[in-house]
Amino acid sequence: MKMLTYLTIHLLGFISLVAAQLNNITTPSLNLTTIATSNGSSVLECWQFPGFAASATPGVSGALNLFLGNTSNASYTVIPARFNGGVHTAPAAQLVFFASGLAHITLPNTTITPTTEAWIQGGKYGLILAADTPNVSRYGHITMYPSDADTVAMQVPFADGEVPDHEVLYAGPCGWAEMVGI
Template sequence: MKMNFTFAWPLMMGAMLGPSLTTAQGLNISAIGTANNASTLECWNLAAPPFGAAGAANYPIGNFTNSFVGVIPPQTYIGQAWARQVRQIVLESGLARIALPTRPSISSDSEAYFQAGEILIATDLQSLSALGHITDFPSSVDTTIAQFPVAGNVVPEHKVLHAGRCSKDD
């Protein structure tokens, strides 16, 4: 059974996330993963059963270390990139575009846009992905992202639901 919950990131971040589709078994989240020495865009179900508190469904998503907020100027093109560490990312403002250099055509499983309020996980370390992913921030305003590196660089337990980013139907 699918359920739709709105949940808040910790109050210290002051960021309210929009609707996120979940299952009773865990949180669905878009991921930059790896397979066969290449980066992938996938929809994952994190094996993190929710617990109730303060009227919310709360999902344990791991332990973090050295978290930070980055502010990227408008229309910044980063190009080829890898996750320096396994990390959860929350877009607080602006727009991010992630594309896969290993896919010759633009499709929903080779390119994705992420807007303010969306979360994703990046796990494509350079040791696991030959070409990484392409990142740019095409918005006309600053893009602000909060990044939460996972302690020990551990990829959380998950199930791949499908190729491409998660959608409202997941």
């Protein structure tokens, strides 16, 4: 019996330690697939935004919070099933949140590889950043919506086109390993 009590106490202590390591306050950053530019062409990159802190806002006090910059407006778009968005640039540097559906982003004039395409599933991990505006990208990107259901998206441009401080982790879209856990 003493052995069982000893193991239970130590196991509970270990579980508490693990839980403390995974709380909202210890989450250091947000990683987003970003449509950026390099030498006048659109590219996919994985960007990291640091600065999570515990919120002091009533109703979500203590929850995970990250300021993503000043924004100018917001648009809510319902994209039909199997829609072809064609080749385009971002109208402004903006966050795009896919609340539902599926987006397939590719780059024109490239061979499809893991670094030149991104599949964005709507929902918790459906946030991307699009910064390949006409003044910095000659060719833009292609967005297809292959789902049999509508895709719901919200576009939120940054005020004055100012993208928040970030670090480029690598070329290509963020992988699940960099996004899961938030």
